Amino acid sequence: MAAKTEESTLGYEQARDELIEVVRRLEAGGTTLEESLALWERGEELAKVCRHWLEGARARLDAALSGGEDGAGTADSDD
Template sequence: MTSNVSEADGTTGTSEADRALGYEQARDELIEVVRRLEAGGTTLEESLALWERGEELAKVCRRWLDGARARLDAALAEDEDGTGGGDKGAGA
């Protein structure tokens, strides 16, 4: 099934506009989607649309967080290898 491959790289059903969203924007919109779902009062169709939007926003947030973790891991690996900035003047 090809959709599993796409899901693994975080691109399934994610639009260009969603990929351009910053983490904070996606998080804030996701919070609003959850509030609306929890408040109720929407039709089944509206609830499903909100749920789907929430899933897409969660993917955007996950992609940002995964990228941040990768950058942090790379910076830590550089530090361990002695190629990072480290403590300048620590021995002075």
């Protein structure tokens, strides 16, 4: 349930920036196994938030494009 709350409160850019930081820390190494696992889990949560935002944006774009095509066809027939 925490992921749903996070999806609604964390914006795409914020989640993406935090995910970049998580990846940077994992790639740098020097963390314990426990810290690495916690970072990995956080990264998975952040990736889900980003995916949620991107899927929503794709759906809105698809709707706008399909609506624009219908509108363009109507405008052409009026000319």
